[in-house]
Every structure is written in structure tokens, then in C-alpha cells.
Amino acid sequence: MSSVIEGNAAHLELADRYLPGASLGMFQLPHESRFVIARGKGSRVWDSDGKEYIDFVMGSGPMVLGHAPDSVVEAVQNQVALGSTFYGLNEPVVRLAHEICEASPCGEMARFTCSGTDATFSAIRLARAYTGRERVLKFDGGWHGGHDYAQQDMADDGQTSRPLSDGIPKGATDTVLVSPFNDAAAATDLIGRYATELAAVIVEPLQRAIKPEPGFLEALREVTDKHGIVLIFDEVVTGFRLAWGGAQEHYGVTADVAVYGKTISGGYPLAAVCGKKEVIDCADPGRKGKGPYVFISGTFNGNPISATAGLATIDALHQPGVYERLFEVTDRLATGFDKAAAERGIPFQIIGDGPVLQPFFFTDPIRNHADSQRGDRTRITQFGDSMIEQGIFINPSGKIYLSLAHTDEDIDRAIDVAGNAFDQMN
Ligand SMILES: Cc1ncc(COP(=O)(O)O)c(C=O)c1O
Incomplete structure (x- = not known):
């Protein structure tokens, strides 16, 4: 140099x-x-x-x-001296799983990833494994990160998808349906028509900065319940930000799976898929070869530094x-x-x-x-x-x-x- x-x-x-x-x-x-x-x-x-x-x-x-913030810096500095990553379970991440599951209205179990992109990808894979179906429905303009199923928006026919990036295989695009946000009738109709093929509906409850109209999230809850489709709330932005219980608490609708990132990370790489045990438990490695099993793992997933930062952050968010x-x-x-x-x-x-x-x-x-x-x-x-x-x-x-x-x-x-x-x- x-x-x-x-x-x-x-x-x-x-x-x-x-x-x-x-x-x-x-x-x-x-x-x-x-x-x-x-x-x-x-x-x-x-x-x-x-x-x-x-x-x-x-x-x-x-x-x-x-x-x-001083509280996060101090907590992270203490953790740095205790070791930065172990691959095995660590104390801060177990405590963070507990906090997130207790706060999230649908939270029974959680699996950690490093980014919101990893987490929405994993949520969709879990829903596919759990239901044995392949298609997912997202909303036009809804942002779920960078993976192949997220980088999709509404095609001209108003119901299938078109990729937002080159390099995405057509096979991935073909599995994604897209509906306009805040149009309960259009979404209910599309979901009904593809009901037996749909694994999941994924939605940002507050889409970018657009509020859900009264009844929209409720309609998604009702139609997904009716057809056994996993309802995923992407709470990467809204989680612990609109309320302690995120958008689910704020808008009064409970999903099957909620994805968290940003706020729970304390500014370090961390995100989580959280939700009903029967869905999230598909990520148990002991299930491999025995039934719906989903691989979600990574060297830095749930690392103690990010988890410590996340704990210090949500602790501050829990104050009156x-x-x-x-x-x-x-x-x-x-x-x-x-x-x-x-x-x-x-x-x-x-x-x-x-x-x-x-x-x-x-x-x-x-x-x-x-x-x-x-x-x-x-x-x-x-x-x-x-x-x-x-x-x-x-x-x-x-x-x-x-x-x-x-x-x-x-x-x-x-x-x-x-x-x-x-x-x-x-
Ligand atoms: C709602 C939502 N979901 C998912 C993501 C992707 O998260 P990341 O950028 O951590 O991959 C973002 C990022 O902005 C987001 O706003």
C-alpha cells in the first residue's frame, strides 16, 4: 500500500x-x-x-x-471479546429466538439467516415443502429482496410475473403469480383459481409505504386459510417498528409465517423466519429423508455478534x-x-x-x-x-x-x- x-x-x-x-x-x-x-x-x-x-x-x-447507539456498541464490544462466530448454538441467538417468538403473534419457532433476502427465500422454500406445492403469489411492487422468486413484478396479463433482473431462469418466473396490492377481490379470485398449486402468499403488510386498506389483509387471511396456503408476512421493515408485535399487531391480522430483518439485526447481518411450529420445524435437520425437510443453514446464520446487537436493539424498543x-x-x-x-x-x-x-x-x-x-x-x-x-x-x-x-x-x-x-x- x-x-x-x-x-x-x-x-x-x-x-x-x-x-x-x-x-x-x-x-x-x-x-x-x-x-x-x-x-x-x-x-x-x-x-x-x-x-x-x-x-x-x-x-x-x-x-x-x-x-x-451506546447500548448496542457496548454489548457488541463485550461479545466481540467472547468470540465472533461458533457455528454451533450460542447464548445470544437462543435468547433472541425466544424474544422474537414471544413478540410475534404467529411466532412459535424461528430459524435465523443473514439477510432479509435469505429469509424470504427460506420462508417460501418452507411453504413449498410444507404444502407440497410450487407456486407463490406476491404483490406488484412488493419488495422481498434479491432472490429469483422475489425479483418479479406483474406481467401485462395482470396475474403472471416478469423478472426484474436478467439471469433469472424462466422456471423460477413461471412459479410466481402477481396481483395488485390492496385489491382484495383480484387477489381472492387469483388465489382461488390456483388454490391447489399455491404454496404461499407473501405480502409486505405495509407495501413500501402504502398502507393496507381495511379488509385487504383480512381477505388474504381468509382465502389462504380456506385453501391451506401459507400466509407469509414480510415484516423485514414493519417488524418491531410499527409496534412491538409488528404489522401483525398493528393491523390486527396474524400470518402463518413472519419474516424479520433490519430492526432485529441491530445494524449487523441478521434476519429470521418465524412462525407456526408445523411450518418452521421443517427446517429441523433431523427430518432429512423422513418428511418435509428444508435446508436452511449458513456459516454466519445466527452469529452471536449480530444476535447481541439485535437483543440490545429490541431491548431498547421494549421501553415505555x-x-x-x-x-x-x-x-x-x-x-x-x-x-x-x-x-x-x-x-x-x-x-x-x-x-x-x-x-x-x-x-x-x-x-x-x-x-x-x-x-x-x-x-x-x-x-x-x-x-x-x-x-x-x-x-x-x-x-x-x-x-x-x-x-x-x-x-x-x-x-x-x-x-x-x-x-x-x-
Ligand atoms: C420488506 C423487505 N423484505 C425483504 C428485504 C430484503 O432484505 P435484505 O436487503 O436484508 O436482503 C427488504 C430490503 O429492503 C425489504 O424491505
């Missing part, structure tokens, strides 16, 4: 050369406002040039307590007043953005539930993915660009995540800055 690499420009030059799209995946900042993160604490991140940002990306959701605060801080931001846009005559809405929001520059109601794709997309990029330049780190085309680290002053600053961004649009 020869030269010292310092500052945004030097790091970005290397990223351009060595990382496809100078990115880690689908998240890319506009070229003019991109930066490299050097560190984070609480509601703030600092880039390699030392510029400070109030962060509303929050690691895409895991940092619900803010960055590097936490969810009230998360909703209060979100409401302050949403109301402030709405008011700032209205004062300037900008067509604008900000949707979401709990500490998850998403802004749109049109006012037609958003009930499903197709609705969310309407409107002038250039404005959202302009808005994101302007916010980032003014020191507010947001995902220009995605969600705003609030945390317990955000203060009222942070929110008021973001509202002022949004006002400036709206001014630039006039």
Missing part, C-alpha cells in the same frame, strides 16, 4: 474503478451530490470530507435507534413510550413537509405508517404500485439532490426512515431545508 486515500473525491475515484455503478447495489446517489460515508452517530452521518448530514436513510431501516415517540416524530416531519409544499403550491403528498414515509410529487391517491409510478419522477430526484446538498441525507427515490435518535430540532431543520428544495422547483 503506497498512497493514503482521503476525502470523497479519492474514494469515489476508486469506487468508480472497482465497484459496479460505484455502488453496493441498487442505491445510487445522484452524481452531483454523491459522497462516501466515513462514520455515523445518532441521527448523523459524516462524509469523507467531514461534511455532516442529518440521516433519513438510516442504513435502509436497521438503525431504528440511530447510528452506533418508544412507539409513541416514533409515531410523533414521523408525524412532525410529514405535517411539516405537507405544509411547506402547500404554502408553495407544490403538488405533494407523503405517505406511510409509523416511522416509514415516502414523498411523492402528485396528489392522486396511492393504493398500489401502479399508482405510485405515476406523476413527475424528475421532481423527486431534484428534491433528493437539493436535500442532500443542504445536508439532509435522504434516498431520492425511496423511503424516509425515522429513528429514536431524531430530535424535534432535526425534524424542524429537515422541514426548513425541504422548503428551500420546494422553492427551487418553482
Whole structure:
């Protein structure tokens, strides 16, 4: 190693050369406002040039307590000294399984993975093994990660799927049906027609930031019960975030299997498939060759460092007043953005539930993915660009995540800055 690499420009030059799209995946900042993160604490991140940002990306959701919260850092530091991974059972992960199963309305057993993608993939494989059926139904625009059955959206016929990535075998695509979110009649009809072939219905109960309409999740529960189909709630975002019992508690509908990630990870790689014993127990290696058996295993699955971080995080989320605060801080931001846009005559809405929001520059109601794709997309990029330049780190085309680290002053600053961004649009 020869030269010292310092500052945004030097790091970005290397990223351009060595990382496809100078990115880690689908998240890319506009070229003019991109930066490299050097560190984070609480509601703030600092880039390699030392510029400070109030962060509303929050690691895409895991940092619900803010960055590097003292309680998590201390717990992880203690665990690091005790060993980082063992492959065999470890104490923190057994305790985390207990906590998650007790909190989750459908939770009887859990199997850990390293990412939300691994976990939704595993949930689908479990449902297939348990039912002996192959098809799964997802909802248009519903996000379940990167695997072949998740990277699918609605084809033009309004019921089959089309891959969102090249490199996905046609056989995988052929097993996925897709229905519009919030259309109970369409979903019930499609599920009914394929009932004997469907292993699972997988849904984000809060799809991106779109709330389920009253009766939608209930209809899915009823029709899947009727046909013996496994109902999977993807609670990677909503779990422990909308309420201690996640979306199942918040919306009052209990799934067969719930998938957790982000919040239960404490910011370290960890996710879990949790649910009814009769389904999750198919992952017992002792069942191999004897009946429905599903392989779900990995070197780092359930590693004690991530589990320790997860335990420290959900412990903080279990304190009185936490969810009230998360909703209060979100409401302050949403109301402030709405008011700032209205004062300037900008067509604008900000949707979401709990500490998850998403802004749109049109006012037609958003009930499903197709609705969310309407409107002038250039404005959202302009808005994101302007916010980032003014020191507010947001995902220009995605969600705003609030945390317990955000203060009222942070929110008021973001509202002022949004006002400036709206001014630039006039
Ligand atoms: C609802 C939902 N499910 C699954 C995933 C995939 O999780 P991961 O990125 O950890 O693979 C995500 C990621 O954003 C998500 O939002």
C-alpha cells in the first residue's frame, strides 16, 4: 500500500474503478451530490470530507435507534471479546429466538439467516415443502429482496410475473403469480383459481409505504386459510417498528409465517423466519429423508455478534413510550413537509405508517404500485439532490426512515431545508 486515500473525491475515484455503478447495489446517489460515508452517530452521518448530514436513510431501516447507539456498541464490544462466530448454538441467538417468538403473534419457532433476502427465500422454500406445492403469489411492487422468486413484478396479463433482473431462469418466473396490492377481490379470485398449486402468499403488510386498506389483509387471511396456503408476512421493515408485535399487531391480522430483518439485526447481518411450529420445524435437520425437510443453514446464520446487537436493539424498543415517540416524530416531519409544499403550491403528498414515509410529487391517491409510478419522477430526484446538498441525507427515490435518535430540532431543520428544495422547483 503506497498512497493514503482521503476525502470523497479519492474514494469515489476508486469506487468508480472497482465497484459496479460505484455502488453496493441498487442505491445510487445522484452524481452531483454523491459522497462516501466515513462514520455515523445518532441521527448523523459524516462524509469523507467531514461534511455532516442529518440521516433519513438510516442504513435502509436497521438503525431504528440511530447510528452506533451506546447500548448496542457496548454489548457488541463485550461479545466481540467472547468470540465472533461458533457455528454451533450460542447464548445470544437462543435468547433472541425466544424474544422474537414471544413478540410475534404467529411466532412459535424461528430459524435465523443473514439477510432479509435469505429469509424470504427460506420462508417460501418452507411453504413449498410444507404444502407440497410450487407456486407463490406476491404483490406488484412488493419488495422481498434479491432472490429469483422475489425479483418479479406483474406481467401485462395482470396475474403472471416478469423478472426484474436478467439471469433469472424462466422456471423460477413461471412459479410466481402477481396481483395488485390492496385489491382484495383480484387477489381472492387469483388465489382461488390456483388454490391447489399455491404454496404461499407473501405480502409486505405495509407495501413500501402504502398502507393496507381495511379488509385487504383480512381477505388474504381468509382465502389462504380456506385453501391451506401459507400466509407469509414480510415484516423485514414493519417488524418491531410499527409496534412491538409488528404489522401483525398493528393491523390486527396474524400470518402463518413472519419474516424479520433490519430492526432485529441491530445494524449487523441478521434476519429470521418465524412462525407456526408445523411450518418452521421443517427446517429441523433431523427430518432429512423422513418428511418435509428444508435446508436452511449458513456459516454466519445466527452469529452471536449480530444476535447481541439485535437483543440490545429490541431491548431498547421494549421501553415505555418508544412507539409513541416514533409515531410523533414521523408525524412532525410529514405535517411539516405537507405544509411547506402547500404554502408553495407544490403538488405533494407523503405517505406511510409509523416511522416509514415516502414523498411523492402528485396528489392522486396511492393504493398500489401502479399508482405510485405515476406523476413527475424528475421532481423527486431534484428534491433528493437539493436535500442532500443542504445536508439532509435522504434516498431520492425511496423511503424516509425515522429513528429514536431524531430530535424535534432535526425534524424542524429537515422541514426548513425541504422548503428551500420546494422553492427551487418553482
Ligand atoms: C420488506 C423487505 N423484505 C425483504 C428485504 C430484503 O432484505 P435484505 O436487503 O436484508 O436482503 C427488504 C430490503 O429492503 C425489504 O424491505
